[in-house]
Every structure is written in C-alpha cells, then in structure tokens.
Amino acid sequence: MIRSVVQGCGSYLPERVVTNEELSRTVDTTDEWIRQRSGICQRHIAAEGEFTSHLAIKASQRALDHAGLNASDLDLIVLATATPDQTFPATATRVQAALGMTKGAAFDVQAVCAGFVYGVSVADSLIKSGLASTALVIGAETFSRILDWDDRGTCVLFGDGAGAIVLRGEQGAGTPADRGILANALHSDGRHHDLLYVDGGPSSTRTTGFLRMEGKEVFKHAVVNMATVVGEVLEKAGLEAKDVDWLVPHQANKRIIDGTGRKLGLPPERVVVTVDKHANTSAASIPLALDVAVKDGRIKKGDLLLLEGIGGGLSWGASLVRW
Numbered sequence: 001m002i003r004s005v006v007q008g009c010g011s012y013l014p015e016r017v018v019t020n021e022e023l024s025r026t027v028d029t030t031d032e033w034i035r036q037r038s039g040i041c042q043r044h045i046a047a048e049g050e051f052t053s054h055l056a057i058k059a060s061q062r063a064l065d066h067a068g069l070n071a072s073d074l075d076l077i078v079l080a081t082a083t084p085d086q087t088f089p090a091t092a093t094r095v096q097a098a099l100g101m102t103k104g105a106a107f108d109v110q111a112v113c114a115g116f117v118y119g120v121s122v123a124d125s126l127i128k129s130g131l132a133s134t135a136l137v138i139g140a141e142t143f144s145r146i147l148d149w150d151d152r153g154t155c156v157l158f159g160d161g162a163g164a165i166v167l168r169g170e171q172g173a174g175t176p177a178d179r180g181i182l183a184n185a186l187h188s189d190g191r192h193h194d195l196l197y198v199d200g201g202p203s204s205t206r207t208t209g210f211l212r213m214e215g216k217e218v219f220k221h222a223v224v225n226m227a228t229v230v231g232e233v234l235e236k237a238g239l240e241a242k243d244v245d246w247l248v249p250h251q252a253n254k255r256i257i258d259g260t261g262r263k264l265g266l267p268p269e270r271v272v273v274t275v276d277k278h279a280n281t282s283a284a285s286i287p288l289a290l291d292v293a294v295k296d297g298r299i300k301k302g303d304l305l306l307l308e309g310i311g312g313g314l315s316w317g318a319s320l321v322r323w
C-alpha cells in the first residue's frame with residue numbers, strides 16, 4: 001500500500017521578538033499573568049510588508065533543502081492558513097510561483113489552529129488516491145494582523161511564523177512499523193462558532209476584522225476534545241499511548257498541552273513544547289514545534305509522533321506519524 005512518508009521539514013520565524021515585558025508597556029498585562037495562564041514568554045511578530053506568503057516561502061525552501069528535493073519534484077502544495085495575503089487567490093499559489101513549481105496544484109486549507117493537521121490529512125489522502133505524489137504541507141500565519149491590540153484577553157497570546165513538511169508517496173507493507181502517516185482523524189462542530197472567530201470578512205463586513213475568543217470556554221473544549229481525538233487516532237492505527245515517542249501538540253497553552261500529555265501517560269520530556277518562545281501561531285505551531293525537535297536531534301527516524309490541534313470552528317484533529 002502507498003504511505004505518505006515525511007522527507008524533510010523546515011520553519012521560519014520573523015526576526016522581531018516581542019517579550020511579555022515589552023507588551024506590558026502598551027497593554028494592561030504583566031509578564032507573570034501571561035506566563036502563569038499560558039506558558040508564553042515571547043512571540044515573533046512579522047515586519048511591515050512581511051506577509052504570510054513570505055514566511056511560508058522561507059519555511060518551504062528549508063523543508064525542501066532538508067528533504068534534498070527541488071520545487072520541480074513537487075506536484076502538490078497545501079497551505080494551512082487563516083491569515084492569507086489576500087482573500088484570493090490562495091496564498092499557496094504565491095508560494096508555488098516563488099519556489100518555481102509549475103506542475104500540479106496549490107491551494108489553501110482553512111481550519112485555523114487545526115489547519116496543519118487538516119493539511120496533512122488532505123495531502124495524505126491525495127497521495128494515497130494517486131492524485132499527487134510529492135506534497136509540501138505548510139502552516140503559515142501572521143496573526144498579529146488580526147489581533148485587537150486593545151483586547152488584553154487575546155493579543156498577548158498569539159505570534160507569527162511558518163513551518164512545512166515534505167511528504168512523498170512510497171510503497172510500504174502497511175504495518176505500524178512502516179514510516180509515514182499512519183492515521184488521521186478530523187472533526188468540527190460549527191455550533192461553537194461564537195467561542196473563537198474573526199468579526200469581519202469579505203462577505204459579511206467587507207473588512208478583515210479582529211480575533212474574538214471566549215478563552216475559558218475554548219480551554220474546556222480543548223482539554224476534552226484533545227484527549228478524545230488522540231485516543232481515536234491511536235485506535236485507528238492499532239497502537240497504544242505507550243507506543244508514542246513524541247507528542248507534538250498545537251501550541252496554544254502550556255496547561256492544555258500538559259493535560260493531554262498526562263492523559264496519554266507521557267512524561268513531560270516526551271512532549272515538544274515551544275509555546276514559551278513562539279506563543280500561539282495557529283496553523284504554524286505544529287510544524288514549527290516539529291522542526292525544532294527534529295533539528296535539535298530529539299525526534300529521530302522511526303519515532304512515533306502524535307500531532308494534534310484545535311481551533312476556531314470549533315475544528316480539531318490528530319495525525320499519527322512514523323517519522
């Protein structure tokens with residue numbers, strides 16, 4: 001059977017780092033509050049004129065280099081983002097042009113903080129169906145552009161960045177020991193729209209709008225849904241929590257991450273945490289965390305990785321990957 005096997009990964013963060021201390025000079029907040037409630041210490045913020053596509057292009061080039069592949073090898077780009085450069089065309093097509101990829105298809109996926117897991121699932125399905133052979137899956141965001149900097153309940157929590165992986169279809173025996181994407185699970189429940197949304201859009205207000213969040217309510221859903229979806233994806237693959245080498249979760253809040261790790265019975269040193277340095281970068285947070293742990297040597301070929309995320313929609317999902 002065909003498996004989508006990870007060939008390489010890459011990431012990019014804007015140069016400018018904004019610490020909690022710096023934020024507290026313009027927002028009614030403290031370093032202590034932000035650290036205690038979320039685990040965040042700093043975030044990267046895109047420069048004026050630096051767009052989501054720019055971050056995505058840099059992360060993608062690094063992923064291709066790490067994979068030892070060229071843009072001409074790609075026949076699919078799936079870019080997960082809730083902060084596209086423009087309403088249309090898809091930001092993925094800008095990345096496609098900049099990389100010099102001329103065949104196949106490039107499009108965006110919009111599932112906010114669950115976007116990367118959605119993107120991986122879509123690319124995996126297209127590879128398995130034979131519609132694509134080599135895919136770039138990107139998570140890239142400039143959330144700083146949709147934050148209400150007067151709303152201390154949200155503006156301290158997010159950051160900008162991008163991460164990418166390259167997937168290629170390879171024949172395998174179809175066992176859990178094979179490298180590749182082993183299982184995916186996707187969910188959404190639109191009844192919870194009002195818990196996390198942007199109060200603008202081309203069809204409703206003709207404005208971009210700002211992010212609005214009922215943090216406490218999202219927190220409760222996150223804890224429950226993450227515990228359920230990681231169990232679901234393990235069951236699909238015929239594996240157990242004890243088989244997982246690394247939990248690579250969406251980086252929204254250290255307390256949510258710790259809760260999911262505890263439910264799985266994973267020691268903290270088996271959980272990749274970057275929320276302290278990157279804050280919540282929405283669809284970019286999982287591939288950013290992945291890249292950090294691959295490049296510092298923690299994640300090794302053959303390790304079993306559990307990726308999971310939840311965000312606006314509500315939308316959530318998980319992927320199990322033999323690296």
Ligand code: UT7
Nearest residue numbers: 029030033037038113152153156215216218219252253311
């Ligand atoms: O990535 C998409 C998914 N998103 C998430 O998973 C986010 C989930 N939610 C969370 O991470 C947490 O709910 C937050 C970090 C957003 C908030 O933590 P919390 O413990 O739920 O705090 P809270 O919203 O209940 O606020 C507690 C207090 C309030 O004051 P009162 O009403 O108790 O007097 C807030 O006004 O903290 C106040 N507060 C702040 N204080 C200082 C809210 N924001 C701030 C702030 N600085 N930045």
